[in-house]
Amino acid sequence: MNDFTFLSPTRLIVGRDAELQAGTWVRRYGGHKVLVHHDSGYCESSGLVDRIVRNLQEAGLETVVLGGVVPNPHLSLVYEGIELCRREKVDFLLAIGGGSVIDSTKAIAMGLVFDGDVWDLFASNETGEAKAVETRPCMPVGVVLTMAATGSEASNSCVITKADEQLKRFCDNDLHRPVFAIENPVLTMSLPPFQTACGVIDIMSHSMERYFSCEPTGNELTDRLCEAVFHTCMDCGRKLMANPNDYDARASIMVASTISHNGLTGMGRKNNGDWSSHFIEHELSGEYNVTHGAGLAVITPAWMKYVYRENMPIFLKWATRVMGVSYDWDNPALTIEEGIRRLEDYFRFLGIPTTLHEMPDVGVVPEEIMWKMARRVRITNEDGTVGGLKRLGTEDIVNIFRLAQ
Amino acid sequence: MNDFTFLSPTRLIVGRDAELQAGTWVRRYGGHKVLVHHDSGYCESSGLVDRIVRNLQEAGLETVVLGGVVPNPHLSLVYEGIELCRREKVDFLLAIGGGSVIDSTKAIAMGLVFDGDVWDLFASNETGEAKAVETRPCMPVGVVLTMAATGSEASNSCVITKADEQLKRFCDNDLHRPVFAIENPVLTMSLPPFQTACGVIDIMSHSMERYFSCEPTGNELTDRLCEAVFHTCMDCGRKLMANPNDYDARASIMVASTISHNGLTGMGRKNNGDWSSHFIEHELSGEYNVTHGAGLAVITPAWMKYVYRENMPIFLKWATRVMGVSYDWDNPALTIEEGIRRLEDYFRFLGIPTTLHEMPDVGVVPEEIMWKMARRVRITNEDGTVGGLKRLGTEDIVNIFRLAQ
Numbered sequence: 001m002n003d004f005t006f007l008s009p010t011r012l013i014v015g016r017d018a019e020l021q022a023g024t025w026v027r028r029y030g031g032h033k034v035l036v037h038h039d040s041g042y043c044e045s046s047g048l049v050d051r052i053v054r055n056l057q058e059a060g061l062e063t064v065v066l067g068g069v070v071p072n073p074h075l076s077l078v079y080e081g082i083e084l085c086r087r088e089k090v091d092f093l094l095a096i097g098g099g100s101v102i103d104s105t106k107a108i109a110m111g112l113v114f115d116g117d118v119w120d121l122f123a124s125n126e127t128g129e130a131k132a133v134e135t136r137p138c139m140p141v142g143v144v145l146t147m148a149a150t151g152s153e154a155s156n157s158c159v160i161t162k163a164d165e166q167l168k169r170f171c172d173n174d175l176h177r178p179v180f181a182i183e184n185p186v187l188t189m190s191l192p193p194f195q196t197a198c199g200v201i202d203i204m205s206h207s208m209e210r211y212f213s214c215e216p217t218g219n220e221l222t223d224r225l226c227e228a229v230f231h232t233c234m235d236c237g238r239k240l241m242a243n244p245n246d247y248d249a250r251a252s253i254m255v256a257s258t259i260s261h262n263g264l265t266g267m268g269r270k271n272n273g274d275w276s277s278h279f280i281e282h283e284l285s286g287e288y289n290v291t292h293g294a295g296l297a298v299i300t301p302a303w304m305k306y307v308y309r310e311n312m313p314i315f316l317k318w319a320t321r322v323m324g325v326s327y328d329w330d331n332p333a334l335t336i337e338e339g340i341r342r343l344e345d346y347f348r349f350l351g352i353p354t355t356l357h358e359m360p361d362v363g364v365v366p367e368e369i370m371w372k373m374a375r376r377v378r379i380t381n382e383d384g385t386v387g388g389l390k391r392l393g394t395e396d397i398v399n400i401f402r403l404a405q
Numbered sequence: 406m407n408d409f410t411f412l413s414p415t416r417l418i419v420g421r422d423a424e425l426q427a428g429t430w431v432r433r434y435g436g437h438k439v440l441v442h443h444d445s446g447y448c449e450s451s452g453l454v455d456r457i458v459r460n461l462q463e464a465g466l467e468t469v470v471l472g473g474v475v476p477n478p479h480l481s482l483v484y485e486g487i488e489l490c491r492r493e494k495v496d497f498l499l500a501i502g503g504g505s506v507i508d509s510t511k512a513i514a515m516g517l518v519f520d521g522d523v524w525d526l527f528a529s530n531e532t533g534e535a536k537a538v539e540t541r542p543c544m545p546v547g548v549v550l551t552m553a554a555t556g557s558e559a560s561n562s563c564v565i566t567k568a569d570e571q572l573k574r575f576c577d578n579d580l581h582r583p584v585f586a587i588e589n590p591v592l593t594m595s596l597p598p599f600q601t602a603c604g605v606i607d608i609m610s611h612s613m614e615r616y617f618s619c620e621p622t623g624n625e626l627t628d629r630l631c632e633a634v635f636h637t638c639m640d641c642g643r644k645l646m647a648n649p650n651d652y653d654a655r656a657s658i659m660v661a662s663t664i665s666h667n668g669l670t671g672m673g674r675k676n677n678g679d680w681s682s683h684f685i686e687h688e689l690s691g692e693y694n695v696t697h698g699a700g701l702a703v704i705t706p707a708w709m710k711y712v713y714r715e716n717m718p719i720f721l722k723w724a725t726r727v728m729g730v731s732y733d734w735d736n737p738a739l740t741i742e743e744g745i746r747r748l749e750d751y752f753r754f755l756g757i758p759t760t761l762h763e764m765p766d767v768g769v770v771p772e773e774i775m776w777k778m779a780r781r782v783r784i785t786n787e788d789g790t791v792g793g794l795k796r797l798g799t800e801d802i803v804n805i806f807r808l809a810q
Contacts, residue, residue, distance in 0.1 A: 001590075001656040003420025008413065014673070015408025185406075218653035220641055221661050224633035232626045248623035251406040255672060256626050264669075267660060268419070 556666025
């Protein structure tokens, strides 16, 4: 086990009608005037935003509403939010939505305490470093979660896109972790099966990136915690395909989303995991505008096939314990390949293709596009590669795209 | 899944020589003058206390040292600590030790912000209620952990004994949760096998109390998290009996102790679990002065045999998934009984007896002592019973002692 620190201060408030506790919790965390930040989809049309605004006002709080967050949230709206909050003297930020809304809110929270351009706090793909660092606590952020996927409700991650330059950048920082996350599983019941499935895959992926790290052994507890997330996602995901209104399955998936990306399943792992599938997928999403979870369903199995020989013990543990494969004593590699095959089967059961050419928005990817995407992948190592289990150069990434074809 | 809130704000700092970060973290949490609280055993004789005091002083902090904490920590020392901290104008409390030292420190932290007698914050066994409630944040508590067992380093629990009246009382409160817990697995390597074993059993028990609750299904995620703790404890406990210096096994057990009692494995469960084995064991400990973990090794299997028919699905899940028993389709109860037998086998492998008459400090317990202990067990339900899976009256508790005989 590698040395680590773990901090997850976000208070989870989970249950039916939990969003009606928003006013109470904002007050307990010292808020008086609240920015309510949301997207323009279900949150607005279903009346959820109005219901929460009313709840905040009944709790004696003033509110300012800013909607319009889009997937891959835009820097321009972040600027607008910072400007609005300064003008209105807001002292608490409440995100209503999924990862995009939460990330947009976190960026506003950082911008409000930072004297320069908030974009300078976001790290570039090329160098992995940001121009500036902010060490003061952010304005407090609360969340009413409406989607189980990104885990942004309790994570230190924030991803913002500068739309005019097609730049997607990251700011990982403990200071913007939300103070509370309100999770009402009922709010996720109306998601279409495709979005539910992509969420389940994203949640699994956050722990797979950590589980398949470079240590062959020595993290028994966190390996088991990852496996708890995998089993839960697979069992409850199956239940949700049969019955989208299964409350207990929705609840388990929702809380799994939170603990799969708050750092718990990464404790003791070098660099908190591998993360190359995520970064490769981000370029696929950027090129073809595919949903992150759907992209992961294609990239992750291809990555596994390409790298598993670098750390057979961890892949064997996973194939036998999680995927239920019998250990093949004559040919252990076959055990792993069968595990990967079953994972692909599961993704297809969820209705998500596992090859590029089957993806509706992608199809057969020309070699030159593969090279273009591979060259853009975020670099995480000093030697210009990405990933921890196997350090991947540009050609490796192209090989993974070829395997995913 | 029942509605719940979950909060675990304690920062974990885990690794080799992690105690040398004490000064840095105390400063980051705003301390200037630190009470260093400890027991008179290994922490003192090994030079650990001196090493940490030096580290604090090198970080520019003033220190006041108070040793002498005993197992089942005494109220009298808590009073002494409060008095000392007020006189010396201490602004941070650092516990060096295991559960007893941490609980003594938490009680001092509460006493320092409470105007009345700190003992009034502790709930009586008879009514389950305390005379007074304190809602202001405590003085901050940090921990350097030297034992993996109670989970007090990140829990909301605190147990103090008023020695002259033989009263052991509880104060469960989020306000006294430590701000950080420093965990160096190397510090636990010198524990004798008996204490290591008792720790492992205590850690398992904190999740068993939560796992075997009254809900038959519906908590898939937290069931799996409990199972992660069970598997880790059993696998790593086995390794430690063979090699007490196995760093990775020590580390997994140490972090398991923290997450097994910070509330994570109780999410979504009614009343956060059952807890009757714990409360029954407390009376056994009180009567015969046995170590808590050793007492649990006797009480828990007896309790299981007595109650399992109240919730067969959860016991079947455990027997098959955790204890590796093949499901007996002709007689499911036999599946469970085999699971319990394997659990007893494991405790005996750890060197801990599983019957009262085999315990060195106990032997054959007379019926009248069984009744005496049973009548003293902490009441948790309004109808005068204890426990959630099966509500146990005095006669039920005597029956469990008989099964444990």
